[in-house]
Amino acid sequence: MSDELAEQVAGVGALLEPARRALYLYVAAQPDAVSREQAAKAVDLPLHSVKFHLDRLVEEGLLDVEFRRLSGRTGPGAGRPSKLYRRSSRQLSVSLPERRYDLAGEVLATAIDRSSGDDVPIADAVRDAAEEEGRRIAAAARGESKVAAPGVASAVGTGRVHHDLVRAARVLARHGYEPRISDREIRLANCPFDRLAAKHTDLTCGMNLSLIGGVIDGLDLRRLSVELAPQPGFCCVKIRG
Structure with a gap:
């Protein structure tokens, strides 16, 4: 959580x-x-x-x-x-598994503004906005505690690649992805944009790939790469070490 x-x-x-x-x-x-x-x-x-x-x-x-x-x-x-x-102005909205449609809304709104103002194809604008949001998330996470976040499945491992996987998982867990580390890779057990992904698969998966890629780049985890690897029961993105 x-x-x-x-x-x-x-x-x-x-x-x-x-x-x-x-x-x-x-x-x-x-x-x-x-x-x-x-x-x-x-x-x-x-x-x-x-x-x-x-x-x-x-x-x-x-x-x-x-x-x-x-x-x-x-x-x-x-x-x-x-x-x-x-x-207070605080809003409460709880869903299990966790959904982050507010995050998707921010990315899509930014993309629409850019697409209409600069005549950029909407798919490209979404990818650019998602990558920037991923970098922003990474920047905000740099000063966070090194204590493992709840929601990161435990995995025994050593070495720099494993350390990078744990760092990435710690940040992604805070945004609802439910990372699972195994065999030098991370699979994401939850898609925070599940309803969007079901109806607008290509657009949402592209957004997911760019956002997570932005997180990885923003954390400077050069030993990791992201790829689209749809699998039932998981988010469409996989992170490899």
Whole structure:
């Protein structure tokens, strides 16, 4: 499970508690930020319980906090500002296996802009945009922890090629690919763009190949190469050492 999916699952899990879910729905429905007292009255819960649940929703990024005097008064004697809650801009969307249609949308939108503005064939524009996105992902991953990411299937091995395979797998796991390392290669057990691949196979597989190639190039893993190798139950791309 990628870090992003784990955060999404945690956010959804926070709403499983009935009182917490009722509070979130109440706050989300209000046109302005609300106080603990207003929320407690609306959902008919004790104030101390409401405080706990609201702060938990803040911790999960589902609510934002602001401080303001509800009376509108200012200066000495106006009282302390109240702690108010409003729905955050965070969006929750969980799918298993993990899907990353947001990532595909970014690549395709960039490609369409370039294709229409520079009269570039759309397939070429998609490949270029996907490779750039792969390099961006690699650049963001350079400073990440070397601890193996959840979702990378364990594989015993030594040597530089194996080290490169593990590095690539660690990054791809964070984007939903579910890498499996064996026999000096990586097979990807999940396609984050599965629905697109089923309906627009050539375009999506080409995007996948360029995006993963961009990741490999961006990580400077010169001992690895990517190729199209469709196989039932796996992504269309394979990485060889």
